[in-house]
Every structure is written in structure tokens, then in C-alpha cells.
Amino acid sequence: MWRLNRVRYKHVGQSSKSSEELRLKRREQEKALRQARRDKQLVSKRLLLNEDDEVTMETTSGEQDVVSLLYKLQQSGSERETHLKDLSKALRDPSAQLTFIKQENSMHLLVSLLTGSNTQCRLHAVRCLHELSHSVHTNVAPACLPATPYLLTYLSGQSTKFTELCLYTLGNLIPDSDVVKEKLLAQGIIPALASCMENQRHNLAVVEAVGFTLSQLLQAKDAAEKIIPTVLTSCLPSQLLSVLTPDPKFGLAPAIECAWCLHYLACSKDSRGLLAQGALLQCSSLLSSLGGAEGSKEGMELLVCPLLRCVGNLLSFCPVDSLSSQVGDVRLVVALCAFLQAYLHTQPALARESAWVLNNLTAHSGEFCSALLTFNLVPGLMQLLLFSQGINTMILRILANVAHKKKELCVQLVHLGLLSTLCSTLKMADQEMVTLSLEVLFMLVVSGPQVVDEFVRLNGVPLLEAIQYNSDGEMRQRAVYLLERHLLSDSSSACTVDNVSSS
Amino acid sequence: MISLTETTEEQSELPFKFVPQLFHLHKDHDLFEDGDVHRHMYLQDLYCVSEAEDKSTPSISQFACHISGCSAVFSVLEEYEHHYNSLHRHVCCSCRRSLPSARLLDVHIQEWHDSLFTILAQTQDMYQCLVEGCGQKFRTNKDRKDHLVMIHKYPPDFRFDKTKKDRRTHETKKPQQIETAMEVVDDTCGSERVHDGLSDQQERGESMETHVSEEEAAQNYAAAAAAGGDAGLSAALHSNKHANSEMPKPQYSYSVRTACAKTGIRVLCCFRLEQSTEHSNSKIWFSGSF
Numbered sequence: 096m097w098r099l100n101r102v103r104y105k106h107v108g109q110s111s112k113s114s115e116e117l118r119l120k121r122r123e124q125e126k127a128l129r130q131a132r133r134d135k136q137l138v139s140k141r142l143l144l145n146e147d148d149e150v151t152m153e154t155t156s157g158e159q160d161v162v163s164l165l166y167k168l169q170q171s172g173s174e175r176e177t178h179l180k181d182l183s184k185a186l187r188d189p190s191a192q193l194t195f196i197k198q199e200n201s202m203h204l205l206v207s208l209l210t211g212s213n214t215q216c217r218l219h220a221v222r223c224l225h226e227l228s229h230s231v232h233t234n235v236a237p238a239c240l241p242a243t244p245y246l247l248t249y250l251s252g253q254s255t256k257f258t259e260l261c262l263y264t265l266g267n268l269i270p271d272s273d274v275v276k277e278k279l280l281a282q283g284i285i286p287a288l289a290s291c292m293e294n295q296r297h298n299l300a301v302v303e304a305v306g307f308t309l310s311q312l313l314q315a316k317d318a319a320e321k322i323i324p325t326v327l328t329s330c331l332p333s334q335l336l337s338v339l340t341p342d343p344k345f346g347l348a349p350a351i352e353c354a355w356c357l358h359y360l361a362c363s364k365d366s367r368g369l370l371a372q373g374a375l376l377q378c379s380s381l382l383s384s385l386g387g388a389e390g391s392k393e394g395m396e397l398l399v400c401p402l403l404r405c406v407g408n409l410l411s412f413c414p415v416d417s418l419s420s421q422v423g424d425v426r427l428v429v430a431l432c433a434f435l436q437a438y439l440h441t442q443p444a445l446a447r448e449s450a451w452v453l454n455n456l457t458a459h460s461g462e463f464c465s466a467l468l469t470f471n472l473v474p475g476l477m478q479l480l481l482f483s484q485g486i487n488t489m490i491l492r493i494l495a496n497v498a499h500k501k502k503e504l505c506v507q508l509v510h511l512g513l514l515s516t517l518c519s520t521l522k523m524a525d526q527e528m529v530t531l532s533l534e535v536l537f538m539l540v541v542s543g544p545q546v547v548d549e550f551v552r553l554n555g556v557p558l559l560e561a562i563q564y565n566s567d568g569e570m571r572q573r574a575v576y577l578l579e580r581h582l583l584s585d586s587s588s589a590c591t592v593d594n595v596s597s598s
Numbered sequence: 599m600i601s602l603t604e605t606t607e608e609q610s611e612l613p614f615k616f617v618p619q620l621f622h623l624h625k626d627h628d629l630f631e632d633g634d635v636h637r638h639m640y641l642q643d644l645y646c647v648s649e650a651e652d653k654s655t656p657s658i659s660q661f662a663c664h665i666s667g668c669s670a671v672f673s674v675l676e677e678y679e680h681h682y683n684s685l686h687r688h689v690c691c692s693c694r695r696s697l698p699s700a701r702l703l704d705v706h707i708q709e710w711h712d713s714l715f716t717i718l719a720q721t722q723d724m725y726q727c728l729v730e731g732c733g734q735k736f737r738t739n740k741d742r743k744d745h746l747v748m749i750h751k752y753p754p755d756f757r758f759d760k761t762k763k764d765r766r767t768h769e770t771k772k773p774q775q776i777e778t779a780m781e782v783v784d785d786t787c788g789s790e791r792v793h794d795g796l797s798d799q800q801e802r803g804e805s806m807e808t809h810v811s812e813e814e815a816a817q818n819y820a821a822a823a824a825a826g827g828d829a830g831l832s833a834a835l836h837s838n839k840h841a842n843s844e845m846p847k848p849q850y851s852y853s854v855r856t857a858c859a860k861t862g863i864r865v866l867c868c869f870r871l872e873q874s875t876e877h878s879n880s881k882i883w884f885s886g887s888f
Contacts, residue, residue, distance in 0.1 A: 121639075121644050124639070124642070124644055125635060125639060125644070128635045128638050128639065128642075129631070129635050132631050132634050132635055132638075133631070135626055137634060137635075137638055139638045139641035139642050140641075140642075141641060307641075314625070351640075355637065358625075359625055362623065362624050362625040364622070396636075397636070397637065397640055400633045400636070400637065401633075401637075404623075404630065404633075407621075407623065408622050408623060410620065411620040411621065411622035412622075442632070442636075443632075444629070444631070444632030444633055444636075445632075445633065447629060448629060448630075448633065451621060451623070451629065454618075454619075454621065455620050455621060457618070458618035458619060458620050459618060459620070480659075481658055481659055482657070482658060482659060483657050483658065483659040483660070485629075487659055492618075492619075495616055495618070496618040499616065499617070499618055519661075519675060522661045522662070522664070522675070522678055522679075522682075523659050523660065523661055523662065524659070524660040524661060524662030524671055525659060525660075528659065529664075531616070533614075534614055534615075534616035535616075537614045538614075538616075557687070561663075561664040561665060561682065561686065562664050564664065564665050564666050565664045565665070565666055566666040566667075569613075570664075572613035573613050573614060576612070576613050576614070
């Protein structure tokens with residue numbers, strides 16, 4: 096039902112390789128992307144193909160073509176359309192792109208064709224610009240500056256294909272050069288995007304393109320100061336929210352783009368205002384619905400990921416007393432736990448993010464903590480405590496949130512076997528896990544005298560004794576405290592008994 | 599029942615600091631790395647559904663021995679428990695040897711670190727048979743050993759019955775330490791080592807043990823008597839030892855006897871040498887607030 100439209104964006108040059116080659120290539124590229132992410136240089140561009148485009152590996156002598164085509168174009172004539180079309184194909188070649196921008200007046204010519212009276216020429220001209228924007232050479236983008244005011248103007252036009260091309264061209268140009276970005280901001284790209292989205296909101300292909308272009312702006316390094324405040328005051332957030340639910344026929348893609356935009360916005364500390372626009376409600380409702388069978392459909396994690404992040408960050412702004420109205424259904428916890436289990440082995444990072452959201456949800460809310468118990472989610476969570484890479488610490492934090500709320504919840508946790516699980520986690524190599532385990536143990540112990548008995552019965556005391564000799568001071572202090580004040584004094588002195596009985 | 603909302607005075611004593619926390623993450627946070635890469639793979643049309651093999655599945659969290667200086671790490675809980683029960687449960691605080699059972703530890707302490715024993719052994723049968731329930735005692739270590747071999751069919755080179763005297767033939771600080779090596783708090787590799795309980799190996803600084811003269815022993819005893827009780831005796835032993843040894847000062851050492859006498863729970867004795875370098879290689883994703 097939710098189709099992922101992958102046909103629209105083909106990576107050029109991919110056609111003839113074997114699947115093994117493809118897999119290797121993909122892995123290499125993933126490594127490159129990961130490194131780029133670590134360098135905070137992760138950018139992507141998109142190339143919109145014509146339906147009748149052939150994806151070929153051929154790169155004919157593009158350079159020579161460019162020069163000769165330009166020459167031909169300078170002569171007026173009825174063949175201009177053909178020449179322009181040929182030029183757009185030639186410009187797919189990276190070296191041809193460089194050649195083009197080196198030719199004198201080439202951009203001037205292209206812009207005149209872009210704004211001329213011949214609409215077919217306009218279309219081909221924008222395609223030329225689109226190819227140029229997709230260049231791997233970063234010096235090509237600044238050369239396209241003369242065209243940008245026109246591209247922006249055309250965003251309020253009505254021709255779908257044309258608008259799409261303009262949008263993706265702009266989106267591709269943004270990350271390459273700060274100069275380009277500054278110019279675009281000065282030329283009013285944000286209002287232009289807002290009105291485009293407004294006017295074309297029923298045209299999902301355009302919506303997707305707007306989303307992409309906006310996400311490119313929002314990922315810029317200085318977005319927090321220069322871009323996000325403007326976006327937040329525009330009508331873009333509410334429009335993004337309105338497109339969030341995937342359309343059955345069109346597919347996930349527009350929702351994906353808009354969700355990522357919302358994520359970048361929610362990362363900003365100034366985005367508290369999104370709450371008032373119902374962002375948390377919308378995102379969490381959608382997540383809840385995706386937590387069921389729909390969530391396991393192909394490609395759904397591309398949407399779940401930014402939604403999780405939105406909810407996680409928006410929760411950190413949300414005051415506790417309005418949490419239930421902002422989140423709506425308390426069964427969000429069920430969806431989150433479903434994501435945890437579903438993604439644990441396939442996309443562990445996503446499982447980790449789900450755990451983070453669950454922590455933010457349960458941190459200050461007794462209602463959501465109780466929900467974990469009501470819906471019987473705790474046993475599943477306890478099983479996950481065995482996994483590393485940050486998942487178990489976050490889950491232990493969630494259980495600690497529950498224990499922190501009320502004694503009655505502690506009792507229930509003990510009843511579900513948390514003490515036994517703690518006996519395992521106290522032995523773990525991860526210092527944070529052990530320290531958190533001690534914290535949880537303390538909360539359980541002070542919730543009732545029978546907890547101590549149970550812990551002793553489970554042979555937990557030697558574990559604490561061992562921790563007394565650990566090199567980490569934080570752990571030692573906690574272990575010693577538990578032993579001296581609660582565990583070791585039960586048989587001998589009466590003082591502990593007094594402590595226990597006094598309230 | 600002790601409530602969680604204690605007085606501020608008590609609260610300042612509490613080492614427990616957990617409070618539920620909200621985490622707001624900026625867009626470049628580490629937690630978001632994988633998802634971002636995935637997103638851009640999709641944008642660049644490198645997205646593929648069946649990529650499970652390339653994903654790093656979460657590993658099972660490792661278990662690590664907590665004893666400072668023991669860097670043994672295990673992936674299976676049972677292995678950890680076996681290690682711990684074998685090496686760390688019955689450790690002599692004086693010489694750091696690990697004994698396989700509480701009883702053997704008792705016997706070891708008595709025979710090796712108890713000056714009173716040394717005195718009494720001169721005139722009485724003090725060396726107990728190591729077999730539980732036998733009850734017989736002998737004047738010398740050798741007699742006991744003969745008994746073990748002949749009556750109980752023990753091997754003549756039973757590990758846990760080496761004599762102190764055999765030690766004299768060795769220098770201190772010899773590489774035999776690896777052979778007998780009971781130093782569970784040694785700071786080198788985390789591999790399990792073989793443990794000799796009543797072995798003859800005693801490393802640096804403890805040679806005085808063998809030279810505890812009657813006079814010294816009497817002094818110790820007097821000091822202990824003055825200090826009062828079992829604790830005093832152990833303390834005296836400890837201080838005596840440390841005055842002479844090159845061993846680093848113990849930071850957490852409990853006398854097994856003391857603990858036994860009081861609470862009936864076996865407490866470990868360990869010396870804390872150097873900080874164990876690392877206990878885990880898992881990242882800490884969230885520390886404090888940010």
C-alpha cells in the first residue's frame with residue numbers, strides 16, 4: 096500500500112552492474128557517507144530524470160559537444176529546442192559541466208533561454224541548469240547564480256514538471272556554496288517555498304520537491320541562526336504537518352521529506368512553538384499508527400526515523416501537565432516498544448532512538464510510566480537489557496524512570512522479576528549499566544522490606560561485595576551504601592530494623 | 599519504610615543521584631549518525647531493503663569481573679560466574695591467594711598468617727587434615743601430607759598443600775609467579791590463572807613471614823591482645839606486613855575472619871593496585887545533561 100517511488104530518481108550509471116558489484120559499491124558509498132557525517136559534511140543531491148530518459152553509461156565526447164552546441168545556440172533558429180535538449184544531455188558529463196561554465200556568456204545565454212517566450216526552450220534550459228546543479232564540482236554552483244532569481248520566481252508558476260525542476264535545482268545548489276545560499280536567502284527563498292507549498296499542496300510531487308529543498312536549507316551549518324527562525328515564523332511548519340500522513344497512492348516520499356524538515360526544526364532549541372501548532376500530537380499519532388502492521392512495510396523506517404526524532408525532541412519541550420493532551424493516545428508506548436523489538440536486529444540505531452523517545456516520554460509522567468505496566472511491556476524491555484551499544488543503558492533508564500515515580504510501581508517491577516535481571520546487569524562490563532543498576536536497586540530496596548529479602552535470596556549480596564572493590568568510585572560508593580545501610584545490617588543490629596520501621 | 603523524600607541532611611549523604619532526565623538532541627548528535635546515513639543513502643538512491651547483512655547488529659553486553667585489577671571479560675553469564683566463583687570468592691587478604699573453598703581459605707590463613715598457630719604448632723598437633731569431616735590433626739605439614747596420600751589417596755603433589763618451607767629454596771619475585779599465580783589483582787592480562795592455595799610461592803616482601811620468630815610472634819600476639827579481639831590480631835598482622843613489604847597499601851581489605859565472625863558472610867579481600875584500564879568498550883551515549 097505504501098509504495099516507495101524509487102523509479103523517479105535513478106542514480107546515473109548504475110544499470111549494468113551485477114548485484115554483487117552493486118552491493119560492494121553501496122557499502123563503499125555508505126562508508127563514505129558515514130565519514131562525511133562525522134566530518135559534518137553530509138550532503139546529497141537529487142537528479143530528476145525525464146520519463147523518457149535512458150540511463151546509460153555512455154559519456155560521449157561531452158566537452159566537444161558543449162562548445163559546438165553553445166555555438167549553434169547562439170544562432171537563432173528553429174533548431175534551438177533540439178540543441179538545448181542535446182545540451183542538457185551533454186551536461187550530464189562532469190567535465191562537460193566544467194567546460195560549459197568556462198565558456199564566455201554561456202550562463203547568460205542559458206538564462207535568456209530560461210526566460211524567453213519559447214516554453215519548450217524554457218523547459219530544456221531549466222533541465223540544463225538542473226544537470227549543472229547536480230555537478231560534483233563545487234565551483235559550478237556559483238556559476239549558476241544569475242539564474243536563481245528566475246528559478247525562485249517560477250516557483251509560483253503552475254507547471255508541475257517545470258516547478259519540480261526548479262525546486263530540485265535550487266535544492267542541489269544550496270549546499271555547495273555559502274555565497275549561493277546567502278543570495279538565495281536574500282532573494283527570498285523561504286517565502287517562495289512557503290507560497291509554493293501553499294499553492295501546490297495537492298500536487299504531491301511538488302510537495303516532495305519543496306520538502307527536499309527546504310531540508311537542504313535546514314541542514315546548513317548556520318541554519319540555527321539564519322534560517323530556522325525565519326522558517327518557524329512562516330506557515331511552512333503547519334504545511335509540513337498537513338502533509339505528514341502518507342498518501343496511499345503516491346507513496347511515502349513527500350511525507351518522508353516533510354518529516355525530515357520537521358526533525359531539523361525540532362532539533363533547534365527555539366522550536367517550542369511547534370508544540371502550539373500540534374506538531375507533537377500529529378507526529379505521535381502517526382507513529383502510533385505506524386507501530387502496527389503498517390510499520391513493517393518496505394521503506395517505512397525512512398519515515399519512522401524522522402518522526403521518532405521529532406517526537407523525542409518535542410517531548411523535551413513539553414511541560415508535564417500538558418503531556419497527555421499533546422501526545423494524545425497513551426498507547427504510543429506500545430508503538431515505541433514495537434519499534435524497539437522490530438528494529439533491534441535490522442536497524443539497531445533506530446531501536447536506540449525508540450528507546451530514547453520512550454525515556455523522554457516516561458521521564459516525568461506517571462501516566463506513561465503506568466502505561467508501560469498496564470500494557471505489559473516491561474518483560475519485553477527487561478529482555479533487551481542484555482544488548483549493548485547504548486540500548487540497554489537507555490532501557491534501564493526507562494525502568495529507573497518508572498521506579499522513581501511511585502513505590503507501587505516499584506512493587507510491580509519487583510513482581511515482574513526486575514531484581515533477578517539486575518543481578519545480571521550488575522555484572523556487566525559497562526560502567527554506566529552497573530551504576531544505573533545500583534540506582535534502580537536502591538529505589539527498589541527502599542520501596543519495601545521484602546525487596547531486601549528477595550535480593551538476598553537471589554544471591555545478590557556477593558555482587559555488591561565485589562563492586563566494593565571496583566576501580567570506579569561512583570560504583571563503590573553506591574555498593575557500600577547499599578551493603579552497609581540496607582543489606583548487611585539486617586541480621587545483626589537493630590538499628591536497621593528501626594530505620595525500616597520508621598517512616 | 600524509608601521514603602524517597604528524605605530530609606535534606608540525609609539526602610546529602612546519599613550517593614544515589616538518579617533523577618529522570620529529558621534529553622534534547624541536536625542534529626549532529628552521535629545517536630543520529632546511522633539514521634542520517636540511511637537517509638542520505640535513500641536520497642542518493644543507494645537505498646536497498648535487504649541490507650541486513652551490512653548492519654551491525656547489537657552485540658550482547660559483556661560481563662566483566664568487577665574486582666579492580668582483574669580485567670577478565672566474558673560474553674556469557676555462566677562463564678563470568680564461574681570465573682568469579684573460582685577466583686574471587688575465597689581470597690586471602692594477606693597474600694592475595696585465591697583458595698577454592700571457604701574451608702581451605704580458613705586453613706590457609708590459620709597456617710600461614712596466624713602467629714598463634716605457629717606458636718601452638720610447636721607443641722600441639724595443629725595441622726588439620728584437608729578432607730572435610732576427617733578431623734585428624736598432625737604435628738607437621740609432612741605428617742598431614744603423608745596422611746592425605748596414604749589414607750585419602752591424594753596425589754603427592756596436591757596443589758593446595760604445599761609447605762611454607764619449600765619456599766625458602768626460591769627467591770622472591772621469581773617468574774614462578776605465573777605458574778602459581780594467584781594474583782587475581784594482577785594488572786596484566788585478563789586470562790584466568792591457575793590458583794594455588796597453600797602454595798609455597800610468596801612474593802616480595804613476605805619473606806618476613808618465614809622469619810617470624812617466636813619473639814615477633816609473641817609481640818604480635820601482645821599487640822593483638824591489646825587491640826582486642828580478632829580484629830586486633832588481623833590488624834596487627836596487616837600492619838606488620840605492610841611495614842616490611844613493598845606491596846602497595848591496600849585500600850579495601852577486610853579480614854575474612856573478622857567478617858566471618860561477625861556476619862557469617864564471606865567477604866572478599868583484595869588489594870587495589872592500579873586502576874583497571876577499561877571494563878567495556880561500549881560507548882556512553884548520554885552522560886549527565888546536555
